[in-house]
Amino acid sequence: MNQPPPDSYALDPSWTDLVPLPQDDGEHPLAQIAYTEEYSEAMSYLRAIMAKNEYTPRVLQVTAHIIEMNPAHYTVWLYRAKTLLSLLQSDDGAAADLGRELRFLNDLALRHQKNYQIWNHRQTVVEAMAAAPELVGQMVREEKQFTNAMFRRDGKNYHVWSYRQWLVRRFAAWAGEVEFVDGLLAADVRNNSAWNHRYFVIFGQQGEEGVGDEVVEREVRVVEDAVFIAPQNASAWNYLRGLLGKVGRPLSSVEGLCLTYAPLDNPDAITSSHALDLLADIYAGRKEERAKAIKALELLAARYDPIRANYWNYRAGIIKAAA
Amino acid sequence: MASTLLTPKHVTYIQSLDTKRDRLDYHLTEHLRLSGIYWGLTSLHLLNHPTALPRSETIAFVKSCYHPSSGGLGASPGHDPHLLYTLSGIQVLATINALDEIDCDKVVEYVSKLQNPDGSFSGDEWGEVDSRFVYCALNTLSLLGRLDDAPSVSVEGAVGFVLRCLNADGGFGMAPGAESHAGQIFTCVGALKIAGVFEKSLSEDQVNLLGDWLCERQLPNGGLNGRPEKLEDVCYSWWVLSSMAMIGRLHWIDREKLVDFILSCQDEENGGIADRKGNVADVFHTVFGLAGLSLLGYEGLKEVDPVYCMPKEVTDKIVWNHRKTPTSQSL
Numbered sequence: 001m002n003q004p005p006p007d008s009y010a011l012d013p014s015w016t017d018l019v020p021l022p023q024d025d026g027e028h029p030l031a032q033i034a035y036t037e038e039y040s041e042a043m044s045y046l047r048a049i050m051a052k053n054e055y056t057p058r059v060l061q062v063t064a065h066i067i068e069m070n071p072a073h074y075t076v077w078l079y080r081a082k083t084l085l086s087l088l089q090s091d092d093g094a095a096a097d098l099g100r101e102l103r104f105l106n107d108l109a110l111r112h113q114k115n116y117q118i119w120n121h122r123q124t125v126v127e128a129m130a131a132a133p134e135l136v137g138q139m140v141r142e143e144k145q146f147t148n149a150m151f152r153r154d155g156k157n158y159h160v161w162s163y164r165q166w167l168v169r170r171f172a173a174w175a176g177e178v179e180f181v182d183g184l185l186a187a188d189v190r191n192n193s194a195w196n197h198r199y200f201v202i203f204g205q206q207g208e209e210g211v212g213d214e215v216v217e218r219e220v221r222v223v224e225d226a227v228f229i230a231p232q233n234a235s236a237w238n239y240l241r242g243l244l245g246k247v248g249r250p251l252s253s254v255e256g257l258c259l260t261y262a263p264l265d266n267p268d269a270i271t272s273s274h275a276l277d278l279l280a281d282i283y284a285g286r287k288e289e290r291a292k293a294i295k296a297l298e299l300l301a302a303r304y305d306p307i308r309a310n311y312w313n314y315r316a317g318i319i320k321a322a323a
Numbered sequence: 324m325a326s327t328l329l330t331p332k333h334v335t336y337i338q339s340l341d342t343k344r345d346r347l348d349y350h351l352t353e354h355l356r357l358s359g360i361y362w363g364l365t366s367l368h369l370l371n372h373p374t375a376l377p378r379s380e381t382i383a384f385v386k387s388c389y390h391p392s393s394g395g396l397g398a399s400p401g402h403d404p405h406l407l408y409t410l411s412g413i414q415v416l417a418t419i420n421a422l423d424e425i426d427c428d429k430v431v432e433y434v435s436k437l438q439n440p441d442g443s444f445s446g447d448e449w450g451e452v453d454s455r456f457v458y459c460a461l462n463t464l465s466l467l468g469r470l471d472d473a474p475s476v477s478v479e480g481a482v483g484f485v486l487r488c489l490n491a492d493g494g495f496g497m498a499p500g501a502e503s504h505a506g507q508i509f510t511c512v513g514a515l516k517i518a519g520v521f522e523k524s525l526s527e528d529q530v531n532l533l534g535d536w537l538c539e540r541q542l543p544n545g546g547l548n549g550r551p552e553k554l555e556d557v558c559y560s561w562w563v564l565s566s567m568a569m570i571g572r573l574h575w576i577d578r579e580k581l582v583d584f585i586l587s588c589q590d591e592e593n594g595g596i597a598d599r600k601g602n603v604a605d606v607f608h609t610v611f612g613l614a615g616l617s618l619l620g621y622e623g624l625k626e627v628d629p630v631y632c633m634p635k636e637v638t639d640k641i642v643w644n645h646r647k648t649p650t651s652q653s654l
Binding site for chain 2: 039040069070073123165192204238241277308315
């Protein structure tokens, strides 16, 4: 871990060479409370260090102290990153222990789920570690494990997802990602972030060759299973629409699935507005079945999704105008 | 539950924000102070109290965040420059008609240097990339009247990057492949609008799919969420709503229900608006709540520009009236 902060910077021999630089608050003197005093003292010493462009191990000590109190202070993070990179290049390279830095970040990330500075810094650290190619495999495995731990707390954390996708793309670490998504969807089939990652992985690793028929069929089955559990799950239906569009299969190839959840001839049995929505698109594309499309849209407007009645009526209007 | 807008309370609330310097919160939010000024100032303009913050002190604060060596602005004095705060600072100066107070050429230079070869922009010299920063860059340049002649900026490249963030579900994410998110959609659609290429970049079907995704964000309680299966929140209400306004689909959501939701999030005692009913108010949700109400045509509020989240009369004067094709007419 980082060296713990001194009880007082002013009294600690390793800090007494510095003249602290207090914040210039103009004509508004601070009425300080105790916690603020600790914060402003640490900030004053950091300002003094920054004014000298000093990149030494004690920067890690004081920035860790400030980050502990205020993890969103981006300027402090940047100076810490500069210091780490500078130490790596110096004779004092051992002071920049990147493994220790990641453990420091793990602890912070778990306590500050909404913070994104932690994840930017993590990218900087991981890029620096990647300079040693023999360590990359192990590092990527551990990074995936840590993000998995974050997802167990919140499977939709946007910062963590951005980081995960960066990691996968940066190190071509596609292996195991589909199984990882399977696990998340088994825990929460409505997790839209997981569905998005599924799309990212299925199409991200394929390059120019495209996705084979067997993959498309497997993915359609995944959606079938998911909507069986939760028919009214927008994420699964959106994924299906995106998948078919991407590989150029017509929506009508899933007409049967849609009718299972939205039997137009038995409106009382409809369990999914999203299936109705898809059916409306399927039938709108067939001249002789436009009446069915309009019926689906009318059911949406009047009964299954009335808060968006204006939208469904707009779509019905387009079909009527084309007729 | 408040059923009307508590204008005097909101004005007092915003004026009080800068007087709490003895509170730790004040110091712990230093890293976004300049954006806080933009949120507060814009709120006051929308509430028709444009002079409620002292003009000269506002200008002095913006200038104290300016880094003459790079041309960027930080969140507070002593904080590193960043595109987010550069935009906030320029928005503040534009709103109070004080752009001549800083060296705009230098700001343009700062923004230009942050563009990457793939067209994206980094938020600062450290290279953090996010589709939001394309919006920040184009917005800043356009407010300075320099979108077309900023040295070495490729608007076309920026647009290309934004379009690579478009997802199969119709929305936009933070980077290519990242999940659609209402906040990112606001910035991506806004960037395309500012660049003047939205209409030719997306087909009618793509716009409808985007509108479908956006209006699906409205929940039975009237509020909007930012992603599927997430809770409603006043700030997402703005990002979704402004995007719908930009693509001409505002009427697809239930106006009355959203108005009631935003009004229910007001702090009736001390003013300000919270993310959800009963939570603590803050200036960030206050401006987005007010801007949302303005877009919904709520009586007594100044008209907001959905692209800039600034008073429309300001952006008309600075940006839209100079366009050969007045894009704002199509909003």
